[in-house]
Amino acid sequence: MNEQLSASQLNAAGHLMIGGCDSLDLAQQYGTPLVVYDVSQIRHQIRAFKRVFEANQVNYEVSYASKAFAAIAMYQVADQEGAHVDVVSGGEMYTALKAGFPLSHASFHGNNKSYDELVMAVKNNIGVIVVDNFYEIKLLNQVLTELDARVKVMLRITPGISAHTNKYIQTGQVDSKFGFDLESGQADRALEAVLASPRMTMIGLHAHIGSQIFELTGFEGVANKLVEVANHWQQRYDYQAQVINVGGGFGIRYTKDDQPLRPEEFVDAIIKAIKAAVASTALEMPAIWIEPGRSIVGPAGYNLYTVGSRKDLPGYRPFVTIDGGMGDNIRPALxxxxxxxxxxxxxxxxxxxxxxxxxxxxxxxxxxxxxQALPKTKPGDVLAMLDTGAYGYAMASNYNRNPRPAVVFAENGHSQLVIERESYEDLVHLDRPYTEAK
Structure with missing residues (x-):
């Protein structure tokens, strides 16, 4: 059996179970391609993160990085588990609001937040805006003045630490589109601008070094760097950071070759590194925030596909074709x-x-x-791709005018449709006919 599955995930018939539901029954009931989440696994990981912080006796937030998978149902589960969330667009904010999620318990990220998005965030009492650049400082000041409002902010810095990961998901190096650079003095100038604003309350600093990281070194490095910056700001500006946000990026196991630490082991090491660094300064111990996304929903997700055609060529691995692909999971192609x-x-x-x-x-x-190593398959067989819960549906498209799949939450033997399968009518409902000019 695949090393990523346990005997408890099989029923008496030997079928794969997801959240206590037979995967073949799910495919039959909801059709394929189908995205299924084991909700208990999502809850388990959020709780595991919380236990690490509580064992280390520090103030904290586990802020779910909802870009990994954003849906009304997901925000509801995050709320039930007492998780903070981070959003990166007006669309994610709107979805969270529709879910009844309190935006006062959310942070707003992004390197090009629009005027309208900032207005939406401020009007709906966003918990904190993670400021990314100088243009945004001016734009946010404008919005706050127009609305006669105040908001808490953090500054995102680029710490000059490059994680050992794919170049498309590295975000902590100096030459990044995200955040204020340290070496050039940008971060200091940004702090000065925020402290000068009567409408912004500066609560802390943030960094994110990348995604799908397996090594502790980068996380310990960014933890120490953020404390170093906080100490510099206290000495130079008499500013005490209330929060140090180390981002996310904790790697998960996709294949048998991946050997990551458990996500909570990363967090334990980060907490201990920050504690040790703070102890050598005059800083008060800040709250520690993390922003896990993939590590919360990735292992909880499964994509179910139905086998169709097959192509055999002498001397080559055969092609086995399924009824989904890059439209519901772009990551292999990307x-x-x-x-x-x-x-x-x-x-x-x-x-x-x-x-x-x-x-x-x-x-x-x-x-x-x-x-992919497989048993012999035939048309109509259902295949289950493992660990697909992060950035699959979130990055799905209608390429070739294919509808996006349905999404189902399964928990304690009960399944529930949380995103309907798109219909062909859904694909054209925004189209408008062309009328030739006379």
Whole structure:
């Protein structure tokens, strides 16, 4: 059986179970391609993060990075678990509001927040705005003046620490589109501008060094760097940071070759590094915030697909085609992300061949796996791709005018549709006919 599954995830018939539900029943009831989340796994990871902070006796927030997967149901679960959330767009804010999530318990990120988005955030009492650049400081001051409002802010800095990860998901190096640079003095000038604003309350500083990181070194480095900056700001500006936000990026296991630490082990090391660094300064111990996204929803997600056509070529791995692909999971095509896939009716079935798992989209690059070991399959078989909960549906598209899949939450043997499958009518409901000019 695949190493990422346990015996408890199989029922008496040997079928893959997700949240106590038979994956074949889910595919039959809701159709494929289908995204399924094991909600209890989401709850478990949020609680595991919280336990680490409480064991270390520090003030904290576990802020779910909702760009990994944003939906009304997901914001509701985050709220039920007492999680903070971070949003990066007006659309994520709107979704959180529709879910009844209190925006006072949310932070707003982004490197090009619009006037309208800032107005929405301020009018809905956003908890904190993570300021990213000098243009935003001016624009936010304008919005606050027009609305006669105040807001808490953090400054995002680029700490000059480059994580060992894909270049598209590195964000902490000096040459990044995000945040204020330290070496050039940008961060100091940004702090001066915020402290000079009577409408902004500066609560702390933030950094994020990347995503899908397996090594502690980068996180410990950014923890020490943020304390160093906080200490510099206290000595130079008499400013005491209330919050140090180290971002997220904790790596998860996608394949048997991935050997990450448990996400909470990363957090424990970060807390201890910050505590030790603060102890050598005159700083008061700040609250520590983290922004996990992938590590909360990634392992909880499964994509179910139905096998269709097959192409065999002598001397080459065969193509086995499924009814989804890059439209519901762009990551393999975008930056060669790898996943494991099992036969839903029998994840323990003996492996018989190595195949290329091909999507149905009209692109040669639409290959979900270049080398997937599988049992013999036939048209109609249901395959389950593991650990797909982060950045799959969130980055889904209607390429080739294919509808996006349905999303189901499964928990304690009960399944619930939380995002409906798009229809063909949904694909054209914003289209307008062209009328030729006379």
């Amino acid at each position: 930056y060669q992300a790898e996943y494991e896939t099992v036969l839903a009716r029998d994840p323990q079935a003996p492996l018989a061949e190595h195949v290329r798992l091909a999507g149905k989209y009209c692109e040669s690059g639409d290959i979900l796996s270049q080398d």
